Amino acid sequence: MEGRKHTHKLLAVGFLLAIVFAFSHAQLRDFPQKVLVKPDTSLAQRDSLAKASTDTTKIDSLKAVKSPSGIDSVVTYSSTDSVIYSLSTKTMFMYGKGNIRYKELGLKAEKIDVNWNTSTLDAQGVPDSTDTSKTGYRGLPDLIDGNETYRGMRVAYNFKTKKGKIGAGTTEMEDGYYRGEEIKRVSSDVLFISDGKYTTCDAEHPHYYFASPRMKMVVKEKIVARPMYLYVDDVPIFALPFGVFPTERGRRSGIIAPAYGESARGRYLVHLGYYWAINDYLDWKFYADGYTKGTWVLYSDLNYALRYNFSGGINASYAKKIGGERGDPSYENTKEFSVHWGHSQQIDPTMALIVDFTLASTSFYRNVSYNLNDFLRQEIRSNATLTKRWEGSPEHSLTLNVSRVQNLQAPSGQPEISDVLPSVGFSRAQSYPFRFGKRREAATDLAWYELISYSYGAQLLNTRTQFKADPTGFEKVDERRGILHSIPITAAPKVGYFTVAPLFNYTEKWYDHSIRRSLVTTYGVPDSAGRRDTINRLVDTDVKGFKAVRHFDLGIAASTKFYGVVQPNILGIKGIRHQVMPTLSYTYQPDFSKASYGYYGTYRDEFGDVQKYSFFEREVFGGAPAEERQAIGLRIGNVIEMKTAAGDTAENKFQLLNFDVSTGYNFARDSLRFDDINLGYRTQIGSLLNISGGSTFSLYKFELDPRRPQFGRRVNKFLVSETGQLAQMTGFSLSLSTSLSGEKKKSTAGPVRSADDSLRQRSKAQNLYDTPDPDFSIPWRMDLNWNFSQSQQDPRVKFRQSNIGALLSFNLTESWKITATTNYDVIAKQFAAPQIDVYRDLHCWRFTLHWEPIGANRNYRLEIRLKSPQLQDVKVTKQQSSRDVF
Numbered sequence: 001m002e003g004r005k006h007t008h009k010l011l012a013v014g015f016l017l018a019i020v021f022a023f024s025h026a027q028l029r030d031f032p033q034k035v036l037v038k039p040d041t042s043l044a045q046r047d048s049l050a051k052a053s054t055d056t057t058k059i060d061s062l063k064a065v066k067s068p069s070g071i072d073s074v075v076t077y078s079s080t081d082s083v084i085y086s087l088s089t090k091t092m093f094m095y096g097k098g099n100i101r102y103k104e105l106g107l108k109a110e111k112i113d114v115n116w117n118t119s120t121l122d123a124q125g126v127p128d129s130t131d132t133s134k135t136g137y138r139g140l141p142d143l144i145d146g147n148e149t150y151r152g153m154r155v156a157y158n159f160k161t162k163k164g165k166i167g168a169g170t171t172e173m174e175d176g177y178y179r180g181e182e183i184k185r186v187s188s189d190v191l192f193i194s195d196g197k198y199t200t201c202d203a204e205h206p207h208y209y210f211a212s213p214r215m216k217m218v219v220k221e222k223i224v225a226r227p228m229y230l231y232v233d234d235v236p237i238f239a240l241p242f243g244v245f246p247t248e249r250g251r252r253s254g255i256i257a258p259a260y261g262e263s264a265r266g267r268y269l270v271h272l273g274y275y276w277a278i279n280d281y282l283d284w285k286f287y288a289d290g291y292t293k294g295t296w297v298l299y300s301d302l303n304y305a306l307r308y309n310f311s312g313g314i315n316a317s318y319a320k321k322i323g324g325e326r327g328d329p330s331y332e333n334t335k336e337f338s339v340h341w342g343h344s345q346q347i348d349p350t351m352a353l354i355v356d357f358t359l360a361s362t363s364f365y366r367n368v369s370y371n372l373n374d375f376l377r378q379e380i381r382s383n384a385t386l387t388k389r390w391e392g393s394p395e396h397s398l399t400l401n402v403s404r405v406q407n408l409q410a411p412s413g414q415p416e417i418s419d420v421l422p423s424v425g426f427s428r429a430q431s432y433p434f435r436f437g438k439r440r441e442a443a444t445d446l447a448w449y450e451l452i453s454y455s456y457g458a459q460l461l462n463t464r465t466q467f468k469a470d471p472t473g474f475e476k477v478d479e480r481r482g483i484l485h486s487i488p489i490t491a492a493p494k495v496g497y498f499t500v501a502p503l504f505n506y507t508e509k510w511y512d513h514s515i516r517r518s519l520v521t522t523y524g525v526p527d528s529a530g531r532r533d534t535i536n537r538l539v540d541t542d543v544k545g546f547k548a549v550r551h552f553d554l555g556i557a558a559s560t561k562f563y564g565v566v567q568p569n570i571l572g573i574k575g576i577r578h579q580v581m582p583t584l585s586y587t588y589q590p591d592f593s594k595a596s597y598g599y600y601g602t603y604r605d606e607f608g609d610v611q612k613y614s615f616f617e618r619e620v621f622g623g624a625p626a627e628e629r630q631a632i633g634l635r636i637g638n639v640i641e642m643k644t645a646a647g648d649t650a651e652n653k654f655q656l657l658n659f660d661v662s663t664g665y666n667f668a669r670d671s672l673r674f675d676d677i678n679l680g681y682r683t684q685i686g687s688l689l690n691i692s693g694g695s696t697f698s699l700y701k702f703e704l705d706p707r708r709p710q711f712g713r714r715v716n717k718f719l720v721s722e723t724g725q726l727a728q729m730t731g732f733s734l735s736l737s738t739s740l741s742g743e744k745k746k747s748t749a750g751p752v753r754s755a756d757d758s759l760r761q762r763s764k765a766q767n768l769y770d771t772p773d774p775d776f777s778i779p780w781r782m783d784l785n786w787n788f789s790q791s792q793q794d795p796r797v798k799f800r801q802s803n804i805g806a807l808l809s810f811n812l813t814e815s816w817k818i819t820a821t822t823n824y825d826v827i828a829k830q831f832a833a834p835q836i837d838v839y840r841d842l843h844c845w846r847f848t849l850h851w852e853p854i855g856a857n858r859n860y861r862l863e864i865r866l867k868s869p870q871l872q873d874v875k876v877t878k879q880q881s882s883r884d885v886f
Contacts, residue, residue: 076101079112090116097139098123102159104146109155110139119159141166148172148219150183163187176200176245176870178217179209191217198223198245200868201844208232208844208866210243222246230874246870251277256287257873263881265323266292273299281306294322297368312343312355319368336364350389357382362408370881375857376833380406394429394455401425416468420461428456452491459484461620482620483510495558502556509549509622514615515540517603536606540618549599549616551624555587574643574651581637591628591668599624607707628668631675635662657683671716674699677727693734697727702795712794733789742779773846773867774817774839780810788826802826815841833857844868858882 077083081096091113094100098112100121109123125137141155143164152166166183171191177200180193196215199206212225228243229236246252258272273287282304289297297319305311317338324331343355358380365374382404389397401423410416434449462481469475489504520539523532563579593600593612600623605611614623637660646652659681666673677699682692700714701722719725788802803826809819822834833855840847846867851860859882865875 074102077114092116105157106144107141107155107157108144109141112141120156121159122154122156124154152183157185176223176868177202177206178215178223180215189219189221191219193217196225198225199844200866200871203843206844207842210245212243251283253277256285257875259877259879261877261879263291265295268292294320296320308346310343310345310353312341312345315340315342317364317368319364321367334363334367336361336368338364338368350391351387353384353386355384357384357404360406362406365408378407378409380404380408382406394431396429397427399423399425410468412468413470414468415465417466419464419466421464422460422462424460426458430455448491448493451493452489454487454489457484457486463620480618480620481512484508484621485510497562498558498560500556500558502554504552504554506552507550509616509619511547511549511616511619512544513619514543514545514547515618516543516601516615517541517613519603519605538603543615547616549624551589551592553587553589553625553629555585557583557585559583572644574645576656577641577643579639579641581639583633583635583637585633585635587629587631587633589625589627589629591626592624593626597624600626627666629666630668631664631666633662633664635660654686655684657681672700672714676730688738688740690737691735693732695729695733696731698730699727702728702793712796728795730793731789731791733787735785735787737783737785739781739783741781744777745779746777773841774809774819774837776811776814776817776841778809781807782809783807800827803832817841856882 077092077094077098077100079094079096079098082094084093084095085091086093094112094114096110098107098109100107100112100114107121107123110126112121112123114121123141123143125140128136128138130136137153141150141152143150143155143157143166149172150164150166151170151172152168154167155164156166157164162185164185166180166185168181171178171183171193176198178191178193178196178198180196182194183196184192184194186192193215195211195213197206197209197211198215199209201207201209209231210225211229211231212227215223215225217223223245224242225245226242227239228241229239231237246254253276254274256271256273256275258269260267260269262268268289268291270289271287272290273285276284276286278284282302284303285299285301287299289295289299297317300316301313302315303313315338317336319336321332321334321336338358338360340358341355342357343353345353347353359382360380365371365377369375384402386400387397388399389395401420403420403423405418407414407416407418430453432450432453434452435446460481460483463479465478465480467476467478485508487506489506490501491503492499492501494500517538517540520537522535522537526532559581561579561581563577565575565577567575593614599616600612600614602610602612612626614626616623638658639655640657642654642656644652644654659679661677661679663677664675666675677697678694679697680694682690684690698714699718699720701717701719702712703715703717704712719728783806785805786802787805789800791799804824805822806824807819807821809817811817817839819837819839820835823832824830825832831854834853836849836851836853838847838849838851842864844867845864847864849860849862852858859880861877861879863875863877863879865872865877
């Protein structure tokens with residue numbers, strides 16, 4: 001029986017092959033090689049067709065013949081049941097999971113009919129015999145055209161005109177789903193949908209959709225519906241006479257949807273504007289805020305980019321703020337502005353330009369910006385830097401910089417704006433003047449004089465400082481400039497186990513100004529008794545003229561390294577190593593405040609004491625050092641490490657403690673020759689806790705000034721001889737931090753973050769309130785840090801700072817995530833800017849709540865919006881701010 005079955009199958013296959021081959025041979029004049037119908041039902045069929053297609057004589061002679069069917073490419077097809085071909089009607093019938101492929105077009109269905117005369121195909125499913133309700137179908141058609149998928153009860157398609165029709169169909173295109181009683185494709189780019197539904201929700205029963213009796217879709221451009229109804233969970237929410245939805249990927253022009261509400265400034269409509277994608281390299285966003293009580297803000301954001309060359313943007317804002325009622329003492333009518341230019345350009349491999357420049361009115365960030373960091377900003381820093389380097393040996397580089405610092409909290413009479421116009425720096429890399437001939441491979445092969453090196457650096461600095469007007473209305477502008485030259489000479493020969501490093505530093509400064517200082521005494525208006533107040537004031541007078549300041553220092557340092565190892569072999573500890581790195585140095589520097597150098601002058605203060613000052617202390621690079629130094633410095637670095645066994649062959653290494661101690665002794669001082677003792681340390685307990693800190697100690701006693709008891713100073717008396725105490729702590733700091741998180745896992749809620757997420761988010765975001773969705777793949781995370789510092793140069797007065805920072809983020813459920821951050825000032829006993837963020841993933845929707853409950857910037861923002869980038873402006877928002885800035 002089995003043999004008969006196989007025989008019948010072979011006969012059927014052979015008969016089918018004979019028909020196909022005969023038809024193909026008979027129609028060769030009408031079907032050149034490009035349009036051969038290539039069956040794929042069995043290996044035998046493919047082999048027979050391959051032989052036919054290799055007949056190059058016939059194919060070459062027919063290249064210019066056009067197929068009457070309009071098919072201009074190979075069509076492949078397969079079926080699991082059978083393929084029947086009618087020679088008389090040129091019609092092919094496919095049964096059982098039919099599959100056709102033509103160019104980018106693919107079709108799968110249980111039953112497919114192809115008419116080669118009319119170049120049309122018809123596909124449909126068949127009743128499902130396993131469905132007890134007798135209403136189910138199996139093998140319903142799936143038509144795939146490039147990146148687009150069409151599904152329906154029945155599909156008809158014309159190869160020649162590329163038009164088609166889908167009955168009771170569903171289309172998936174550009175992250176959207178289109179359902180309709182009938183979908184008709186009238187061209188390669190245009191579809192008409194009757195009784196259609198559009199949604200970006202991929203659920204079998206979508207959570208929301210836009211419905212319309214008539215829809216027109218232009219592929220990769222837009223959908224037009226007339227009229228349009230929004231349904232949420234099959235409940236109609238609102239209706240519009242028409243609706244337009246963009247389906248184009250990437251950047252596209254369009255209206256920026258505004259937010260609306262009510263505040264102390266009146267009813268508002270904010271961030272209403274237009275985004276213009278000018279071309280692939282340039283876009284422009286302009287929008288505005290408006291309040292019914294008169295306040296308004298205009299914004300303009302122009303961005304440009306040319307990949308691998310440059311990128312940047314110009315952002316400008318102009319605002320008019322009106323507060324209170326006209327005629328009231330609290331009434332205000334102010335104008336604010338801000339302009340920011342950011343630019344980054346790699347001009348060539350050796351030259352780059354970076355610009356980050358901001359100009360703003362003093363109160364712009366406080367009155368206009370909705371960003372907390374802007375509200376807390378104390379100053380505005382701007383920079384533009386051009387760098388150029390010349391490759392070679394040695395390498396040279398040039399830096400040109402202009403900068404500005406604007407102090408937003410400057411009190412009266414203090415610097416408000418400080419400009420650098422410009423700063424020019426030149427550097428010549430380290431070179432070795434005594435290395436002649438062929439360069440040796442190893443440093444040990446070099447003679448001691450071949451290790452001598454020098455480098456050169458120069459800087460021109462021109463500054464302009466504008467002081468805020470004092471109560472009398474006086475405003476001062478101070479301009480200073482100078483040129484700095486520096487030449488360090490070093491060497492680092494090895495002497496046994498020691499590295500010896502002699503050094504010499506020469507510095508020269510050029511100025512066109514210097515100062516002279518004197519104490520001026522003035523007298524107030526006499527009172528009724530004839531007494532007048534005495535006012536003593538220091539006055540600095542500028543003296544013009546070129547001056548050069550030259551100073552130097554020299555010294556030598558020796559360092560080595562040694563260690564000890566303990567191998568306890570207990571509790572899995574294989575060894576503990578203590579590495580010690582001592583460095584001993586000696587430096588010499590003359591006292592350049594001596595009169596013979598001509599860099600310092602003197603004046604008598606109000607107590608008659610002689611005070612010394614530098615003629616160049618107000619210049620851009622300062623003057624020459626005043627103190628003679630013949631000092632020995634000692635630094636001892638320590639690293640303690642532990643090695644444990646992780647298996648038979650593997651080992652783990654941990655750094656238990658890293659600490660160093662340093663101090664110095666200056667022979668040239670007449671008193672207080674010992675420097676403070678400095679101790680720094682850091683360690684890490686596994687991956688759980690990081691600890692770092694430092695301390696400073698003085699060996700000398702602190703005494704009060706008998707003439708000014710409110711002040712005091714260290715005197716030349718050792719504590720150990722006066723009080724029995726070796727040293728007194730003058731400063732202390734400690735920092736503890738930890739970061740814990742749950743194991744990363746797969747999640748169906750929200751996206752999982754990747755390195756490129758922020759870039760993609762920035763490129764597609766056009767709404768000012770867009771924030772990236774949280775990462776649900778991390779179930780929980782906790783960051784804690786505590787910082788403490790204390791300064792007590794005067795033992796009577798202790799300045800302390802201590803704060804605790806915390807971040808807690810956790811998934812309440814698979815779709816709920818809560819994040820809370822805060823900072824607590826332990827000294828002031830108050831919280832600083834706590835923030836709570838709640839996120840709920842609603843499949844195709846998202847719910848967010850941002851809340852800052854206390855502080856000058858307290859506010860909340862509650863929003864429900866669609867997650868789809870194309871429909872991100874479909875949202876419901878409720879917000880309130882203590883500053884009425886949104």
